[in-house]
Amino acid sequence: MIDHxxxxxxxxxYGLVAGLLFAPRSGEETRKELLTWVGQTFKETMGxxxxxxxxxxx
Numbered sequence: 001m002i003d004h005x006x007x008x009x010x011x012x013x014y015g016l017v018a019g020l021l022f023a024p025r026s027g028e029e030t031r032k033e034l035l036t037w038v039g040q041t042f043k044e045t046m047g048x049x050x051x052x053x054x055x056x057x058x
Contacts, residue, residue, distance in 0.1 A: 020034075
């Protein structure tokens with residue numbers, strides 16, 4: 001099972017690197033967008049773990 005996870009992560013990283021290398025944007029734009037995406041994902045993940053986030057209370 002762990003071998004399958006390692007293989008999946010390895011190919012995900014390969015795809016990510018290839019996508020970043022051949023992206024039609026400049027490096028600065030790509031880094032900015034990537035950091036924004038990572039920040040949003042982190043906030044959503046932490047919000048889901050703590051029960052907070054963008055859920056409305058009623």
